[in-house]
Amino acid sequence: MGLWSQAPAFDEDRVMRGDLRCPTLVRRVMRLSGRSPVFQFALSGLLATLVIGVIAVAITRSTGTKEAIRDAKRVTRLAGEGIVAPAVDEKVLAGDPAAIAHLDDIVMKSVLRDGVVRVKLWRQDGTIVYADEQRLIGKRFPQSEEDRAAFRASEVDAEVSDLSAPENRYERSYDKLLEVYLPIRSTNGVPLRFEVYQKFSSVSAGGRRLWLAFAPALVGGLLLLQLVNLPLAGSLARRLRQGQHEREALLRRALDASETERRVIAADLHDGVVQDLVGVSFALAAQGDRLHSNGDAGAGTALREGAARTRDSVRALRTLLVDIYPPSLHRSGLAAALGDLATTSTSRGLLTTVDVPDDDVHLGATVEQLLFRCAQEALRNALKHAGAAMAVIAIQQDGDRVVLEVSDDGAGFDVGGLAAREADAHFGLAMLSDMVAEVGGSLHVTSRPGHGTQVRMEVPR
Secondary structure: OOHHHHOOOOOOHHHHHHHOOOOHHHHHHHHOOOHHHHHHHHHHHHHHHHHHHHHHHHHHHHHHHHHHHHHHHHHHHHHHHHHHHHHOOHHHHHHHHHHHHHHHHHHHHHOOOOOEEEEEEEOOOOOEEEEOHHOOOOOOOOOOOHHHHHHHHHOOOOEOOOOOOHHHHHHHOOOOEEEEEEEEEOOOEEEEEEEEEEEEEHHHHHHHHHHHHHHHHHHHHHHHHHHHHHHHHHHHHHHHHHHHHHHHHHHHHHHHHHHHHHHHHHHHHHHHHHHHHHHHHHHHHHHHHHHHHOHHHHHHHOOOOOOHHHHHHHHHHHHHHHHOOOHHHHHHOHHHHHHHHHHHHHHHOOOOEOOOOOOOOOOHHHHHHHHHHHHHHHHHHHHHHHHHOOEEEEEEEEOOOOEEEEEOOOOOOOOHHHHHHOOOHHHHHHHHHHHHHHHHOOOEEEOOOOOEEEEEEEEEE
């Protein structure tokens, strides 16, 4: 009868909808303190504990209020059936002053206590037979269907009293009253309605006592759980950091081993095969000149052509040496190495330009190697698979990150099918993407058939 729309209650739906904004608060705090995983765990756990505590306290308080109202109903039934009903006889119903005074004495001593501020006794026609407020006795007020149904009910009912009603005009000084009522009978069998008006603050106090009794143990248990979990969180964080350091060390060793092997291969080629071929080209050219001057023009021309082809092979090998190991990357920096790469790519038929900032880009050796290998792999794919005629290598700085973009005007491809092609043409980019992710960077490929390809790498400096 409207009781729970007025009584304090915990809105569980509001929590489920997220109106408390706790996830947003957690994310903001974790962004502000996001350096220590253990601190993040402790802080988020504390916030979760507070939220759970608030929810539990609200539920407990609502449950306590319900229990207090049930107690009020039980006490009202005892008072109505055990104290008031035996004292209501024909004289009380007839309005005999002595009988009213006797009943009033009983009510004052035994009923008006523990927050009860008003007692009323009604006839079915809406006449107040008795009230501790003497001015109400004998007054008649209109009865609603709900009021008449209360005479036929067998249970005690309760609701927040409507203090604006005419029969409650002497109770308007109170802030909020709980109205508890039940049907009783006089000693001569006349049906009556017994009403008790109790301060709602006394009802709420019962609920408050209940949640105050349980709240410390509940919140304390949650905090103890967090304290127990903190060492575990610290151990897990240390393991994660150790694993990350090991992966970074493995990546550095892999890159170092790759560079060392490339340097050894490049040195062997430069000091061995390339030098031998240079010597062969000189010898062939000299022998061809000698035969040509001795009148053997055919043999001289053949030897000269052999010398020219040998020199072409030497140039091809030297170009390959730049691919295998760019000496300018460590000697002159990334810009010089990309310039050499562009020159090599242009000599193979792909006109390549380089756009690097005028100011020096100070990068670590690992980052320089990743950027160079990305540009190299992108140009290799543009030459081998895209049939591109032009390409651009661009470097730019974005705060504490550096961005490399390699664009070409080739045939392009469907990026959605890139994963299926990793075992073929794009395995190099897939492997490079894993290496970039290990250092906290990202690698994205953008392409459409007939619209060229753009490879974008972004890594921390």
